[in-house]
Ligand SMILES: Nc1nc2c(ncn2[C@@H]2O[C@H](COP(=O)(O)OP(=O)(O)OP(=O)(O)O)[C@@H](O)[C@H]2O)c(=O)[nH]1
């Protein structure tokens with residue numbers, strides 16, 4: 456599924472050991488959410504022989520508390536209630552398996568994640584989001600990941616607003632040994648990214664990762680600036696930006712959904728990156744986001760290290776949340 460990296464301590468996912476390695480890092484990152492969620496779930500089902508109304512009500516509260524969102528929670532509880540009535544679902548263990556299935560479905564979006572190969576058309580990825588969510592860090596982690604996949608990478612220092620933003624990106628550029636296109640701070644963001652797109656095209660760079668300044672989704676003028684950046688890039692290459700990813704901080708809770716909706720109105724998003732899942736007990740926010748936006752989560756951040764940016768895998772994510780085995784819904788109890 457994912458390619459092996461030299462620097463990133465990640466065993467090949469092709470092997471059983473590799474799958475377990477991937478799974479345990481994800482589990483580690485989601486430990487806080489799992490802690491409150493699975494303990495709650497275990498308490499609910501402990502000693503119960505059948506599923507009653509009280510159990511369903513408590514399950515509903517658990518899901519809402521984990522930020523799964525009212526919409527998805529209601530759908531899941533309704534579906535389970537219906538199955539319990541039909542006697543299609545009777546013991547609490549079957550309930551956990553059913554829950555796993557519903558959650559996986561809720562975070563899955565049809566369509567493949569694009570796989571880029573060296574030497575194909577150069578791709579432009581625009582990275583946007585509110586202040587401090589982890590945009591620049593994510594770009595650094597992505598640059599390392601792509602390079603180790605054999606892709607050539609260039610960075611564009613499109614955050615011309617925050618002091619030291621350019622230096623921060625340049626440091627990542629040095630770490631990954633990839634070129635950074637920058638201008639003096641105070642320059643026009645669209646102009647920096649425009650130059651970078653041209654430079655990447657003339658060098659035949661595989662992936663250009665464009666950083667942008669953090670901005671509040673409620674500030675109309677700043678959102679318009681983003682629309683301009685997109686327009687300028689699109690004028691150079693009608694297919695660009697090929698990807699526009701919104702980075703959201705999982706610790707923000709349901710406000711992340713509002714952010715995503717606003718950003719999506721200004722620059723059509725193609726995917727999401729959910730960071731800091733390691734810092735919250737509300738890891739269910741990923742479910743709310745996918746449902747409300749209908750957009751795929753591309754990567755999740757489960758820590759500050761390079762290896763802590765994981766490609767998002769719906770099943771692995773849900774297994775990490777529920778502490779179920781990666782083997783699947785039919786795993787022996
Ligand atoms: N625990 C944890 N910290 C993270 C994660 N991703 C980013 N961070 C940290 O979040 C902080 C902010 O990261 P930046 O990459 O500077 O965020 P930004 O969105 O570029 O910020 P601005 O450019 O100021 O808008 C840094 O201390 C990062 O190390 C993550 O997945 N987990």
Ligand SMILES: [Mg+2]
Pocket residue numbers: 590591592614620666667669
């Ligand atoms: Mg930044």
